[in-house]
Amino acid sequence: MVRWLACLALTFVAVLQANAIFPVTLVDRVDNFIYDMRMRVQPTRLNNDIVIVNIDEKSLKEYGQWPWKRNTLASLLERLTDDYHVRAVGVDAVFPEPDGSSGLDVLEDLAKKELKDDQHFLNQMGGLRTQLNFDDRLAKTLNGRPIVLGFALSNELDDLSKGLLPNPAFTDAELGGRHLESALYTKYTSNLPVLQRAAIAGGFFNPSPDSDGVIRRIPLLAKFGTGYYESLSLATARVALNASKVKPVFLQSDGVNSQSYLNEYGSIEAIKLNSSPNLTVPLEPLLTALIQYKSKGGPRGGGFVYVSAADVLKKNLPENKLANKIILIGTTSAGLKDLRTAPVGLDFPGVEMHANVIASILDGDFKQRPDTSRAFEVMQIILLGLLLTFALTRFKALAAIFFTSLTYIAVISFNYWMYQSFNLVLPLASALLLISALFVFNLAWGYLVESRKLRGVVRRFGEYVAPELVAVMAEEPDSYTMEGEIRELTVMFSDVRGFTTISESMSAADLREYINIYLTAMSEEIRGNRGTLDKYIGDCVMAFWGAPVRLDDHARLAVASALKMQTIAQGLSEDFVKRGWPELKIGVGLNTGEVRVGDMGSKIRLAYTVMGDAVNLSSRLEGITKAYGVGIVVGEATKTAAPEFAYRELDRVRVKGKTRPISIFEPIANITSIDDAQSALLELWHQALDDFRAQQWDAAEKSFLSYLEVRAEDLAAQEFLERITHYRQNPLPADWDGVATFVSKFSE
Template sequence: MGLFSRHWSRIAVTLVPLVLALLHAVGVMKIGVLQRLDDIIYDARLRATMPRTLDDRIVIVDIDEKSLAEVGRWPWSRNRMAEMVNELFDRQKVAVVGFDIVFAEPDDSSGLKRLRQLAGNELKDNPAFGEKLNLLQASLDYDALFAKSLQGRPIVMGYYFTSDREGHTSGALPAPVMDRSTLQGRPIKFTSWNGYGSNIEQLAKAAPIAGFFNPVPDPDGLVRSVPLVAEYKDNYYESLALAMFRILMGSPRVEPGFPQEKWVGRNYQGLDSIRLRLGDKSLAIPVAEGVISLSPFRGPGGPKGGSFKYISAGDLVNGKVPAESLKGKIVLVGTTAPGLQDLRATPAGEVYPGVEVHANLISGFLDNKITVRPDYALGYDVVILLLAGLTLAFGLPLVSATRAVILSVSVIAVVVVLNFWLYADLGLVLPLAAGLVMTITAFALNMGYGYFVESRSKRELAHLFGTYVPPELVDEMAKDPVSYSMTATSKELTVMFCDMRGFTNMSEKMDPTQLQALLNNVFNRLTDIIRGNRGTIDKYMGDCVMAFWGAPVELPNHPHLAVKTSLEMSNAVRKINEEHRAKGLPEIGVGVGLNTGPMCVGDMGSEIRRAYTVIGDAVNLGSRLEGLSKVYGVDIVVSESTRKLANDFAWQELDRVRVKGKKEAVAIFWPVAPLERLEKGTQEELKTWATFLKAYRSQDWDQCDVLLINLQRMNAKKYLYELYSERVASMRLLPFDPEWDGATNFETK
């Protein structure tokens, strides 16, 4: 007890993250980042354990873009849908068909409705017309044809539930699979809606079994689960996947599965499972709060995902699929066409076919492999947090730093291994993030307790900033050390990315020692130029160097310094290549990207490794601009924000671009030279180029061709003019587009 009394303050500090984690776990103070981290852990674990194998029991008939091109735009006429159904059952002999689509409106595409109007009005005195209509109407009633193809067959129609103020409804609902009496008066929380959109009554009568296909997106927008049974006006309806599975199992009765009362009270507001009972046999499908089931994703999804066989609906309707090639298969009819809006964001893929979510569930039902996030996950989380937190709180203060690391790593290992074992062996999805973050935070607080920096000296500044900024800047900072820290702040800075060209070829032809010496020589010279212009080295990334101007020491002319540096670096590379040619070494090139804008600058990273760096959208744009230097055949690409603040240089506008991750187009430029060194011939070339860009953005291709000929005469070796010659030739083939803003889109980084 004496040891604990001496370390009570460290114990108290270590208990702080435990208390916060417990408040999060019990729902008193939800910490969004922990919930998001739990989702990330679940998604990563799911992707790591996906079988990525083909389930040949299930086939998806895909109304894809190819089908729409061959058969016509959606919705197709119901006679074509009847042909599809007859093809599936008569020629292909499938086991069951489920529609992940809804037929909410009558099909008047045959013109029968108008013909009947004519027979009753304008042509009512023409008996021949009426007789002919009587002969034709059976073949023109497409809804009747479709309904006839559905009758007596193992088919599950799809529909959806909605929630809005008015509770809109359309179509006919199927019979519910459960009613409130089966719940024995228990206040079970079902996923519920107040409206629905279902199939027209004619089709609903022909195929009375139907299932809803609503997924349940999580707060981050990802679809991870689907309700198995949902509530609507005190009746309970089954999902599409469950309805199809029940047909395969011989249509067992659906019952609520209650947990044993010795473990939970009678007022427990959840179900343990949904039970399918057929005679004296039953199958329990585990469910979570809301009576939902996590989709056991098999792979990345889509026709190329490898989880399920996809067949183009057009091929099926047009008889291109060999007879009985789908015999005995479970068939889901859905769509991957973007325009039909059934693509979801899931842990297995950002663009995932909604129909495949249901296919995964059916596959999981067949294999009895359904994971569940149980309602008792809260109790599990509390117990783990208490055990781990108290172990750390009373153990860390008593041991050395090395043993504290071992203790913390051991606690993390036990928590992680137990969590993963429960997932892999029992299919339980239990929280992990709070335990991990609590353990790491407790260790960090305990080890860092008592260490507080109240003042900074020149030596501390040198230690913090010496590897990033020139020594003369450190001396300047030391005059007022209180004004400088590594605390993250937002400032307008200029960032540079400089990438070495030809490095891959050199690495293939040179031994590692030679390559290291060459790379070090180049970086030493480029670094000297950056430091000579008061730049801060951010980091070296392989064959790339990143630097910025304006922090930690404020530099009002940081855009000018950055541009000046880039031109000096370009000249230095030319001198290096002259030396390389003399020594028989390979030549190199550089690509530089510059951008000015608001950035977050400060000490960032992990507990293991940190760095004084910049982050932000403006930094990302600078990186993208460096990559564009290869596209335009120049060594430097500068954003418009930098160009506006560096007026003492001559500029050539390269393009207006829309880079990956940015919606707005930005102008990009190449610094030709300082204004005082600009030659007269180059001035004329830049004027001609400005005229060309105006014609280009006006889509005046004839004038563009004339101006490009003149430009290539002025500078025949310039790749930029060759690039735009090719663009003009391509654009000439397209019609005039009044909406075109003249920008070039880049979808890659």
């Protein structure tokens, strides 16, 4: 009886999950995995209607870094429309700032200042304005041509809206009081008004990744203000089809599909383009559409024809190669960072996602989750639960295996038949997981499952964390899994300074002992302070605090470990020098932020690790320690989260790969251990930094020199003195923000 009740309880839980009353992340992950596998196994189909003009390495080499000068882009668009006679062009890029590459702004400045009395120069400026205004040149190219510009929507609090939005597809006023559930944005980055007004249309290119970061769907419409705006793929397809309007299609009250624009329900099922003939595009929740990936992506993916933008500009292609095609201008270059995670690959070109959606619109080939999918899922779970409960509680092991296998085959076959024959994406994971759960439960029946789960937690996490943390986890094994999740952690990178030189000066045996002693000492400190060892990367140690066991004070623990590691390294260095080995110096970077933590890797090997922007920044901070001659650099988030320590603000910098400046700090010691002399020295430093940012060069120089009287070898102070000398000789622009950019020495 207990066994029956347990099986029925599992079925009941599955029903709750299907109704979203008790959501289980694993079910969504398995459904996503199944969807991804369908995309991967379907044969590649070449689409001859869409061509991607690739800003590839060849184009970048010949025409410079992207974005190109606007006159170069204008020439590319003219080639496509006037010489190759394409149907439509979608530009997977946004141009919110004026083009300053022509030098026109310099000439305008001269006309207002140094040459304002030079009549000959002023007479020439009229012609030069026309010739060098590349934005007007591009606007003239856009005018009257079937070219769609991209733009981006955002909800970032720090973002400021830029540019001019295109006209919306429709507004709230046109919905007769209905409310559509859609992605809602509050900011945008669009094109210059002169460009957007000239373009026939515009479309946003925001990705819509699932919780695992994979992009399986794309919004066709999104809301800003009172308007609903088209995606780049929808706008490009509409222009190619000569359609002028997009209208929502709602469900009728009797449940029959309707092309009526208005009815008593607000449930939207599709959008309609007034093309010839009219074209209806089915929609998913939040006005999205499932992407049908036609290939593995890229020029060799086989789904779309790729041509180099350089070949188009030089007109090296035969006219029939592009004639009457739909063109998407984008890039597959890794350096331009338009590669996304798709079901068919980790580095999938973002521009090809738009191409796949356009292809589905033209072909009418959309997979769709029906509105009745939840009801179907519930009925399927109830039938399977009752059937398997009745059968598996009676069958012996061999018969149970055979019956369960037949059930798997039947459920999977029916689901695949509906997918192939009717383009319906029906839920499958909940059924498969219920079958598996009932089968395992009936075979294990009790203690075996629990004991194996406990041993698994101890075995897997024991590789990463201290034994005392494993003991905590073993008390509640259900609370700790290797599944990925977003969590705020503090991440550390620690590296040996000059390791290449050290390795060249030592024998293989001595080097092995040298690095083993160092890694052991650092690892013991990290684990002893509740940190999780991630990996060793040569002489680099990567670790993090706050997972798998949640730690509210993860930043404090990380900073304390970093300071202790410096002390340990100094002691090791003294011992190494006595042995005749090179001295040991380490640099440590710490950053706090939200990351994805969990099992990651390949089917061959997985590792419990962290990924995300905060991890990359931590690595960058470790590298910055060399530039300032300090042992530890932490980000502002770490400083804020660990106020127990005294810090020296080193600078405000833009690290490689980032545009937004950040403040970086050197932790000195716990506040309780700072004496008056150290406090005064910190106050002197921060006063010098304030004077420097206020461009009070004399005062800043005096303070930095006073600081060097106490700390004669301080590289950071020496660096600022060099900058002061440089800035005195090279006046700064009016908008100088005092931020150092790590590209060249004086590039701020």
